Amino acid sequence: MSNIFIPVSEPNITQKEVDYVLDAVRSGWISSLGEYISKFEDKFARFLGVKYAVSVSSGTAGLHLALLAIGVGQGDEVIIPDLTFVATANAVTYTGASPVMVDVDPLTWCIDPLSIIKAVTPRTRCIIPVHLYGQPADMDTIGDIARKHKLVVIEDSAEAHGALYKGKRTGSIGACGVFSFYGNKIVTTGEGGMVTTNDKSLFVRLEFLRDHAMSKEKRYWHEELGFNYRLTNLQAALGLAQLERIEELLEKKKQIFNLYRDLLKDVKMISLNPQVSWAENVFWMVCLLLDKRSPVSRDEMALKLKQAGIDTRPFFYPLSKMPLFKNAKNVNNPISNDLSARGLNLPSATTLKLSDVYYIAKTIKEILS
């Protein structure tokens, strides 16, 4: 066993983050009122080019709130990709609606528009494309399908802060965008999230439901079920500092991916993240996809990298394979199954040293030779 340890992910915290958080603590505004919250929300909305941004306690809370604001509930169906983090499906389940997992597109690894069309029923209310590992989904085609069938689109942009779809930021295209600020995401607040929208009425509903659905006119008066999904001023202070550095963080992600790509470009039996002409991937995670004919399996690759001190993560399991969703419809999604079995996340932290990328690439080549 080596004494090297290169993590898959690590937060990138500088003096700026420390200063802002200390300032927030010292101000006494440590709960969910305070100026960092509105500064963070305003700056996030401006960064995305949307009218409204509502901070929330997690990305999962953000998805739940967005679905509730749209009015999704019992008896409805929500179409999501099979290959995603469980939070996308869980948020749908919380509302009483059923998640319908459909296959992904082999080109983008994101939800496949043709599979959406096949899954639409009279009960379908909403589609949640996920911009997986930083790669934008095919939003124009998804938007056309949604308009035709009168469905609402919520973008799960938890892994794609700053990504571009035809020049527009992901999270600014659907009725709502949802972001996560978990510790391994491109911008972090520890735990936290954001819901973005251009729709005033959705914005009003989001703020209302986030804060116990308390009447605006009458304090402690509640006419419907609400939630405490608020972000704290301390978390927003951390988030604002991160957001002020987002160009630097995105540049670092790109630099890391480009170096991996250059060092591994002649290696047979592997490929990396998708890149398409109409979108800009932010490479939240650098992904290694082993060929079907690779002599080394994904799990063998992960084990050998671990022995060299290199941490990795397997791709998400298809949600439809989990006992939790054993009653879901559309459970045969071959592309999701195949990618899930062959994909591995490599160290991708913005704190990663370029010399580590050389070491990782060299180790991958040795394992495959």
Ligand SMILES: *Cc1c(COP(=O)(O)O)cnc(C)c1O
């Ligand atoms: C991280 C993530 C979430 C949930 O975020 P939390 O902040 O951890 O609740 C949702 N969807 C996807 C695709 C994610 O990667």
